[in-house]
Amino acid sequence: MVVGMKDAAKLVSISMIAGCAVFVCTLFLNYNMDIASMKDEVTTEVGMAMYQAQVLTGKVTALVSGGCLAVTSVIMLLFYVKNYIDTHGRELGILKALGYSGLKIAKHFWVFGLSVFAGCVLGYTLAFLYMPSFYKLQNTDHLFPEIEARFHPLLAFLLIGAPAMAFSVLAIIYACLRLKCPVLDLLKEKYVYKIKVSKRATKDIPFLKNLAGSTVRERKTLAFFTAFSAFCFSAMTQMSMSMKDLSSETMAVMMITIGLLLAFITLFLSLSSVVKGNTKTIAMMRIFGYKYSDCFKAVLGGYRPFSYMGFVIGTVYQYTLLKIAVEVVFADVDNIPEYHFDLKMCAVTVVLFVLTYEMVMYGYAQRIKRLPIKSVMLE
Amino acid sequence: MIIISDVVKSYGNAGNKNQVLRGISLRIADGDFVVILGASGSGKSTLLNVISGLEPPDKGSVVYGTSDITKLSDEKLTQFRKDNIGFIFQQYYLLPNMTVEKNVRMGADLIGNREYRKMINAVGLADKAGKYPSELSGGEQQRVSVARALAKKPKALFLDEPIGALDEQTGRQVLDYICGLHKEAGFTMVMVTHNQNIAEMANTVVKMNSGKVSEVYTNKTRKNAYEIGW
Ligand SMILES: Nc1ncnc2c1ncn2[C@@H]1O[C@H](COP(=O)(O)OP(=O)(O)O)[C@@H](O)[C@H]1O
Ligand SMILES: [Mg+2]
Numbered sequence: 153m154v155v156g157m158k159d160a161a162k163l164v165s166i167s168m169i170a171g172c173a174v175f176v177c178t179l180f181l182n183y184n185m186d187i188a189s190m191k192d193e194v195t196t197e198v199g200m201a202m203y204q205a206q207v208l209t210g211k212v213t214a215l216v217s218g219g220c221l222a223v224t225s226v227i228m229l230l231f232y233v234k235n236y237i238d239t240h241g242r243e244l245g246i247l248k249a250l251g252y253s254g255l256k257i258a259k260h261f262w263v264f265g266l267s268v269f270a271g272c273v274l275g276y277t278l279a280f281l282y283m284p285s286f287y288k289l290q291n292t293d294h295l296f297p298e299i300e301a302r303f304h305p306l307l308a309f310l311l312i313g314a315p316a317m318a319f320s321v322l323a324i325i326y327a328c329l330r331l332k333c334p335v336l337d338l339l340k341e342k343y344v345y346k347i348k349v350s351k352r353a354t355k356d357i358p359f360l361k362n363l364a365g366s367t368v369r370e371r372k373t374l375a376f377f378t379a380f381s382a383f384c385f386s387a388m389t390q391m392s393m394s395m396k397d398l399s400s401e402t403m404a405v406m407m408i409t410i411g412l413l414l415a416f417i418t419l420f421l422s423l424s425s426v427v428k429g430n431t432k433t434i435a436m437m438r439i440f441g442y443k444y445s446d447c448f449k450a451v452l453g454g455y456r457p458f459s460y461m462g463f464v465i466g467t468v469y470q471y472t473l474l475k476i477a478v479e480v481v482f483a484d485v486d487n488i489p490e491y492h493f494d495l496k497m498c499a500v501t502v503v504l505f506v507l508t509y510e511m512v513m514y515g516y517a518q519r520i521k522r523l524p525i526k527s528v529m530l531e
Numbered sequence: 532m533i534i535i536s537d538v539v540k541s542y543g544n545a546g547n548k549n550q551v552l553r554g555i556s557l558r559i560a561d562g563d564f565v566v567i568l569g570a571s572g573s574g575k576s577t578l579l580n581v582i583s584g585l586e587p588p589d590k591g592s593v594v595y596g597t598s599d600i601t602k603l604s605d606e607k608l609t610q611f612r613k614d615n616i617g618f619i620f621q622q623y624y625l626l627p628n629m630t631v632e633k634n635v636r637m638g639a640d641l642i643g644n645r646e647y648r649k650m651i652n653a654v655g656l657a658d659k660a661g662k663y664p665s666e667l668s669g670g671e672q673q674r675v676s677v678a679r680a681l682a683k684k685p686k687a688l689f690l691d692e693p694i695g696a697l698d699e700q701t702g703r704q705v706l707d708y709i710c711g712l713h714k715e716a717g718f719t720m721v722m723v724t725h726n727q728n729i730a731e732m733a734n735t736v737v738k739m740n741s742g743k744v745s746e747v748y749t750n751k752t753r754k755n756a757y758e759i760g761w
Binding site: 370526 | 614620
């Protein structure tokens with residue numbers, strides 16, 4: 153009766169991100185493992201250089217995108233666990249009051265690991281389906297003998313079983329920590345505020361501005377997600393456009409797909425949570441006679457600076473990363489074009505970003521408009 | 532003057548219709564203290580929401596002075612609520628992540644009222660201004676919501692079972708604060724309750740029974756919050 157499959161099914165965003173991570177890692181790591189077996193058959197110098205470059209690219213790509221996506225899904229998982237406990241405080245509190253221990257309740261959170269499992273299986277399967285074309289792509293110049301994609305049980309375990317288990321355990325541990333509080337706090341859904349915040353509260357700030365600030369402060373993870381979303385958009389889009397020149401087009405398409413997917417998932421996740429978590433505040437403001445635009449600005453407006461900040465960081469990040477990658481990875485390979493910051497491409501991305509972002513925000517503004525005023529009275 | 536004519540309101544769809552207000556007509560004088568009295572489920576809250584412009588009726592009109600609020604666009608209606616209406620609910624509905632002072636400013640800022648501290652003092656919460664709602668008792672929370680509603684200087688204040696969740700002593704105290712502020716500021720006050728005794732405090736009493744007004748009368752003598760039975 154605590155958390156069930158239904159709740160786990162709501163974690164599609166984690167499944168998708170985990171799927172992306174596993175997809176990329178499977179492709180590159182499986183390739184690396186297969187290619188390692190024919191290392192001795194490479195005789196030419198060019199072939200050897202290419203071999204080393206590919207192995208290194210594979211490692212870096214798997215590490216960067218896999219690691220980045222894994223960190224995101226961990227943060228998302230923690231966010232979902234916390235969110236579940238916050239919104240179901242009453243039920244969980246009653247269970248605790250009845251004598252269930254925190255651990256006994258927390259154990260149920262293992263199902264959250266299933267979402268990761270589902271995503272990983274999907275990513276792994278898709279990677280295998282795509283693998284034949286990928287292998288051909290990696291060997292377009294026929295520098296190596298033909299190789300077949302082989303199945304590596306250890307890799308399958310590391311990319312499917314291990315993450316699913318790790319996420320289950322993580323969910324349980326985190327839930328246990330969150331539930332380690334007095335029963336009354338759970339029942340009352342008490343807001344615990346530090347004195348530091350109270351000090352700020354005594355300052356003379358107008359209500360709307362204060363609301364925008366405290367909405368963000370109260371849900372810092374969501375501020376992180378909005379920033380991260382813009383980061384992905386900016387970094388992955390620009391990187392893939394540069395990759396198109398530096399390496400293959402397929403990799404560029406893969407990268408931009410993952411980047412945009414990640415950007416939209418995290419943006420929708422965070423904005424939806426913000427609107428959902430503030431339904432009552434919005435309804436109350438509407439009852440008092442605040443305009444829609446004021447409600448919108450106070451509730452969602454606080455996140456805008458984080459988005460734009462994420463975009464800037466993403467631009468800097470992708471530039472630095474590519475600069476380093478070009479210098480290190482392709483150091484021994486000839487004919488690699490020099491990499492420069494592409495101002496025109498950056499400008500295009502900025503325009504695309506602003507358009508997309510503001511369109512999504514507009515969508516959410518419409519959603520706020522449709523919230524019934526009486527939603528405050530529906531307990 | 533608020534003139535309510537032939538208000539009809541139903542919930543549900545054609546097959547399963549629940550007529551909650553069955554043709555209500557009422558006149559509320561400016562500055563009056565009206566209590567709407569009726570059993571649970573008789574449609575009191577729905578009537579209050581319709582009169583105050585939170586919900587449109589299916590039929591009928593609600594006229595403030597010369598304007599019929601049932602004909603207003605959503606935007607105009609919002610403006611109308613901003614300029615005229617204050618609300619107090621049984622469950623307080625304070626913003627949990629804001630201090631007392633910030634909650635009161637939610638009302639005050641709307642009309643640029645800089646004297647929100649005065650309002651906090653008026654409900655006896657000067658020393659609690661920096662506290663969060665979860666740190667207050669029920670009675671104190673309701674007093675915050677009184678201050679919040681009155682900080683926007685409404686012309687009409689609507690209260691839906693304002694002391695329904697409070698014990699006797701706290702309830703009397705909150706009622707006393709409300710009545711004191713009503714005398715001082717002179718706004719129109721419409722209070723919904725199922726408590727017969729509270730009706731003795733009002734000037735006009737409207738009795739409701741299954742979606743209809745069954746009786747309207749004026750009290751000859753009025754009691755204060757500490758004189759009524761409980
Ligand atoms: N949003 C709604 N949807 C459907 N039915 C409702 C809704 N609000 C109220 N009702 C019904 O209207 C009737 C009167 O409700 P209400 O006005 O809240 O009565 P009271 O405040 O006198 O207790 C009840 O039968 C209730 O179930
Ligand atoms: Mg009611």
